[in-house]
Amino acid sequence: MSPEEKKNTEQNKIEYDPITNEPLVQGESYDGIKELDNDMPTWYKWLFYLTIVFAVIYLVRIFIFKAPDLIQADEYAAEMTKFKNSATEKKAASFVVKLQTSPAALAKGNEIWHQICAACHRPDGGGLVGPNMTDKYWIHGNTVQDLYNVVTNGVIQKGMLSYKNQLSNQDRLDVVSYVLLKLQGTHPKNPKAPQGKLYK
């Protein structure tokens, strides 16, 4: 039999799926299940190749070129540097702590006071868990800067939290100004007993 003829006989032996007319894998069927001898779709092969190319580039970038965007300590350092050099931080650096007297600032201070501070210092400032804000006795000093520091850093051992991450520096200054200008000197009912030093 010539090779040509042999090929023809083999071709004749091949079974086809009657619906799609595609060649079946010859030989056994598994509990009646047959398999088609189709190739994989072209787009599928390309998808596979592309993901492999992606993976190789990715690994080369980190293992050989130590790409800083793939090394997380570098990535974090870059994020922090970017923030430090940002307009926000520059503005914060030149921030001056001084008593705010504008009605807008005091209104904001009033709002923050009732939102956050009142829970421990009472809405009228008479003191509850936290000290009385209306009398002339102060534990950590009575200047704008003193109060600003307490609000910023907190006094953890006494239960006063730090509001550095919750309130902007302007917000903190506004609420401190509100305390000094609006609460000081008022006389709420049943105030908490004086704590700290008397400042005249």
Add this chain to the structure above:
Amino acid sequence: MKLEKFTYDNQLSKLFMFATVFWGTIGMLVGLTIAFELIFPGLNGGISWLTFSRIRPIHTNAVIFAFVGNGIFTAVYYSSPRLLKTPMFSKVLGKIHFWGWQLIILAGAITLPLGLTQSKEYAELIWPIDIAVVVIWVIFGINFFGTLAKRRMKHIYVALWFFIATWITVAVLYIVNNLQLPTSLLHSYPIYAGVQDALVQWWYGHNAVAFFLTTPYLGLMYYFVPKAANRPIYSYRLSIIHFWSLIFIYIWAGPHHLLYSALPDWVQALSVAFSIMLLAPSWGGMLNGLLTLRGAWDRVRKDPVLKMFVVGVTAYGMATFEGPMLALKSVNSMSHFTDWTIGHVHVGTLGWNGMMTFGMIYWLVPRLFQTKLFSTKLANIHFWISTLGLLFFVIPLYFAGFTQSLMWKQFTATGQLAYPNFLETVTQIMPMYYLRAFGGSLYFIGMIMFVVNVWKTAAIGSFKRYENDEAPALEKTFKDDPVTGLKWGWHHRLEGKVVKFSVFALIAILIGSLFEMIPMFLIKSNVPTIAAVKPYTPLELQGRDIYVSNGCYTCHSQMIRPFRSETERYGEYTKAGETVYDFPFQYGSKRTGPDLAREGVKTLPNYKPDAWHYNHMMDPQKINAQSIMPPYPWMATKKIDLSSTPSKIRAMMTLGVPYPEGYDKIANKDLKVQAHKIAENLRSSGIKVNDDAEIIALIAYLQRLGTDIYKHK
């Protein structure tokens, strides 16, 4: 050729099928319960064994090992004998396998709510049950490979390749991840700590998804889809390519569960690269499933079996597209720790595993009981209601994940966190939790319809236990003749050699495993030591075990990622060297509550005094009305198990924790001193509490968290 006659015994297929239906119902009911507990945190009624953190592991274990597990065995015990033209190897082993597996599930369902857990996700079961799992798995293996050995077919069909890979890989994964040192009959410590433990756990956890929820169900698909559709498999070559590439690549991808954690960059990078390459191998399975239905689409419209299969395979394709995307670091930085992950997982479980199981059983039950399905209409309603349930479950969780992640990362114009209070971000997504519970309810109603349909079909039919078949004997030394015109004859020949095939599969899954794990354990620079990090005090260690036992990790992470949004909120990002005494690691995978890695650091904004913790654990809603944390009142009355301290300290020392020689004998003395101090402090705030209450140990642990590297600052 002389035909040999033999008989299939359908008994075990039937039992496993009923077990699938039964445990599926239970597992989903528990899932639904915890979905509602997230909406109504008081739903546990202050009862420990009904609390979210205790029963969430029951849900995961029940649906994975009980529902899907029994589903796998149903498929294996039904299809293997028919694909190999021989009855199963041993009826006795089959019976031991069946009852052993059900007892294991029962043991898990009893121990987990009691707080007996290892806390490693999907590997929570305690060590005696782990041993039982291994024994039963080996028995299953003997039965399965025994069947392969006495087959009458020359070659093994692709469904069996997947079953073989499943058996081998699950054995390797389960044993390696569960190596532990018992301190008592019910408690143990894993032999790995911190970041190494995390790597082993997520190598396991990810590949439990790969080799328990995926490969055996691909095997199921390769048998039941062409059977139900009566169509040939679309492409034999695609089967070969996607089988080998899938099992080889999958095993590398586990560390993508630890992106941006304290895990070294190089392991993370490998997991990202391999996760991306996993897309095509996964889609190979989807293509072969869907394209096998060419020429049968007219029947898909009418036949609930095929409908279930179409949605199942499509869900598989969606989940395996999403998986690689979530493994990209930029996407993961958003998705991780949020409900996005929960949504993603449920596309796979409700969509792929659920629908494939329903399809298989709707096909199987009429055949086993020699009748027609009780109600095709009911099955069609089941199909629509579960598809709808899936959508209502998943879409809200995607939305919740996006929303919460953006809120966590949002800064104000002046550089502060826009939502410094974690609770605000939870309250924001509550409507999504309601919708999810609604979606879950729909899916569960569908499940009830399924139970009714299976039950009724079985009741009206009569069980056909034995089926006769015949096939020529397999010649002992057959010469493998090349198949006419077949492109990849070499692989066809390999399919005739089961041992060689299995060894190749083993090698394929070991390469990635060893490549990632050996350096992590042998090269010291992967876990740089930090001198300030010291072992836990005995009280803190007991407190840690209470934290583990109550499943706090189900809602709280202990892994601050290196992003400004996280270091601003939680403090310095977590270093590998900080968790070297953490047996097991408690990095967590989900933040339903805030991260606790630096809970004890007094100078950080999240710090809470002892009394706060006490009151909060007793009644979280009294402190934050909108909190969704359940109460843990039993911690105030339950006593610390002092008798366990010496053996725990000894176990720690065996595992390399540097307590001084003989410390196990005096540890309880130190414990009592520290406990008394904390209890006194609480009593001074007017709280009535005994020195030996569990809550004291827990507070000691919480106040220790993350403090070591802050002491110098």
